[in-house]
Amino acid sequence: MEGSETGWGRPAEPAPRWRALLDRARHAGRGAEQPEPDRRVEDPLPPPRPLAAPESFAPPESFAPPEPLPRRAAPNGYAGRAPAGQPGERPYGADPGYRAEATYRVDPSHRAEPAYRPDPGYPGEPGHRAEPTYRPDPGYPGEPAHRVPEQRRPEPPESRYSLLDNGYRPEQPPAESRYALLENGYRPEVGYAAPPAPAPTPPPPAPPAIAPPPVTDRGYPARAERRPPTPDPEVERARGVLRRELGSPRVLAFANPKGGVHKTTATVLGAATIGSVRGRGVLAWDDNELRGTLGLRAGSARHARTIRHLITELAQIEILEGDTLLERLDDYLRHASDGSYDVLAGEESPRFAQRLDQFTVKRVLELLRRTHEVVCVDTGNNVESPNWRTVMQAADQLVVTTVPREDAAFSADWMLDLLHEVGMGELAENAVTLISCPTPGRSPLQDDLERHFASRTRAVAVVPYDPALETGSSIEYAQLQPETRQAWLRAASVMLEPFAR
Template identity: 70%
Template sequence: MDGSETGWGRQAEPAPRWRALLDRARLGGRGGEQAEADRRVEEHPPAEAPPRRGAGWTGRAQPVGPPAEPSYGAEPSYGAEPSYGAEPPYRAEATYRVEPAYRADPGYGAEPSYRGEPAYRTEPEPPAEPSWRAEPTYRADPEPARGRGSAPVESRYALLDNGYRPDPSPPESRYALLDRGRYRPEDHQPPEPAQAAPSYPAPPVADGYPPRAERARVEWRAPAPDHELERATGVLRRELGGPRVVAFANPKGGVHKTTATVLAAATVGSVRGRGVLAWDDNELRGTLGLRAGSARHARTIRHLIHDLAQIEILEGNTLLGHLDDYLRHASDGSYDVLAGEESPRFAQRLDQFTVKRVLELLRRTHEVVCVDTGNNVESSNWRTVMQAADQLVVTTVPREDAAFSADWMLDLLHEVGMGELVDNAVTLISCPTPGRSALQDDLERHFATRTRAVAVVPYDPALETGSSIEYHQLQAETRQAWLKAAAVMLEPFAR
């Protein structure tokens, strides 16, 4: 037990010392007198007193009576010990149930004044007839009606009642007259100006445009003819005095020998229409058969040589029909292709005698035979084609190594007794990139001293991919350059 209880729920007499200490701790150190006074108030509560208004909330519940109206402005005191046995104040009748003061107003609840009949609902007096409804004075006719006396008539409406007929309406417009067929333009011409008309007047018309005879004419004029192109076309169409073999050569690889062989055959074939063939005589797996013609079959020069003995004894259309089984054709049919063998072991079978037999057979069926000679100048097939060639075309690009290889080949041909072929040769410079190289001028001047002519063909993006060559897909500038170059190649034979 702590001295505050004796058990069984009965209130014990508090210890004076404990109470004094408790009061001092709870009241924050206030004096013993104040604590004693508070204790007495709790032990002996004062008699019932009317509630005080405006004194503030003291923190103690009133035992009886209505609660005092709290004053929220005063500082409450939290330290007083409440009496838990007293009746709570909320059971008392609260003062807020008193009838509020605003209900005492006798006017409350009465019908508001705005519900009365508003003044605007009163029927207004009808407005007087406005002055504009009256007949205006300008409409009155100051003169008397003809034949009806001298009394003035008030308005035109009264005249109509008496048989008045107004003056005729103004003349109709020319559009209405045109609809009725009575309008004549000459009757409505504007008066002539006082001054003389200019020498070349612009006659006015209704639609805003000059007459058809005076309007400017837009005439299409054909471009000026390129006499050089016409001349080149004429050269390619002439008779060549027999079949001609054109050999494209340069020991250096990558100098456009295959491209030049295909495009020369395509150009000549597009003009002549028939009798042109491109042969891949490269002994080391040439690609001319892949870049030119449509492969209807996989036959090459090897298959032709295998059946050469049975084919070369044929004549005329029968020969053409059998030889066609070993050739490939361009997409437009302008030239034929004899593809090279893919196996390098076949090179040993292309001896001098076999190459001569093949060339003799192709001369019997075609007028122009373009041959890609390959890179091995010591091979028998390369030397045989050079000895049988009617025209040598030296292919190169604007590079020093390619030009050096071509120049060395010309020296070699001179040494073996083919100086006439070299002197009549044509140097073909192909541009692998757009623009003009600085070395190109030097190469043109150099090979002009060693060969009969120098031809330059431009760069074309259609040739850059290395795929199949389609002549009609080339740019117009490229086709024109090849037309001139092919004419230079065959010009010595044209009659």
């Protein structure tokens, strides 16, 4: 279809350039140059460049070797095309007369369609309004800095089923009466008389008005004083008895031939109770002939001196008077942890019992009366020894210790009979029976013992069980339970009541 019109009414493209190059190569050796056919290209191709060649090689006339092929460029759609105004590159292996096709140029007869412009007279579709062209306001200061919108917390679901039901919330009609929710929205028929509403509950009575705290002179509220609990009248009376004057030094003998009836415990607690009230002048002496333990359970062991060391220097101490006597005697005494009473410990060696004769015991008791107001003596178990009988003859008050057991009560009752036989019936009749409870609870035998000894002695006192005394270690009066201390106050007041003035 060379040189003719195409089927679309547009002129065909010019003949390929390689044909012209081929024709030129064919007629190059003839010497007569044929005119090239007319081309429909505006810019003719430039003549080929003459290339220098060695003398031994004579290329054909008007023949130039092909130029080196250009390197392949990136696949941008224009690879292999010669730039505008320059001859195209010859493909590798093509005919020497090949000339690349000229760059495609737009047909000058082609007219592009004009840009679309709406008909100014077209009214447009009904209801449609074109948005006006945006024109910035010259006085508008501009938008502020962009801010990220705050994220709101999702509202908490109103019920536990809202998340499962995709937020579905059933509408509940307002209850018209107090029976609406109970009867599933049942509405009484017309003419039905609803029951009367219940009477309103009266409000609770107002609490009594609290008086404001008193104010001091400086304007500050006065500090509330903590009032101690109301004391027991009987306990207060017992304290009053223990504070009175006794007229002269008194000796309290704690005795029972049976062992394990709390003689040592009663001696220590009797001295501790009286000393806690009087504050001074109370001593506990361990006169047990067979290695007593009073020195271990009472007092602080400042030293290891006992009654044996005191007897060794008794003659030098007896001649002293006043404060000098007190200071010299203090070297042989031990003291309670709270300082309420003193302790004269017994000798641990049983061979020393032979040296405590009747005359020596009287001298020791006379010395202790000169320095103390109350002397509590823990007697031994041998009622036939001169030591035991000497203490009984010098005692102002006998305290019969026992526990609620038949053997302990029998031993105490037999001792009272012995005192009547040896001429000390008055001491037995004015004695105080002290019943100590070794276990918690009340023994069924305790009532019988109280009635029996109440008929044989002046009074009967009962002290309860205390866990602080069960271990058998050092006795601390402050660690006893309040009930135990109150019972001992009443018992000690009964012991000293005949001598109080």
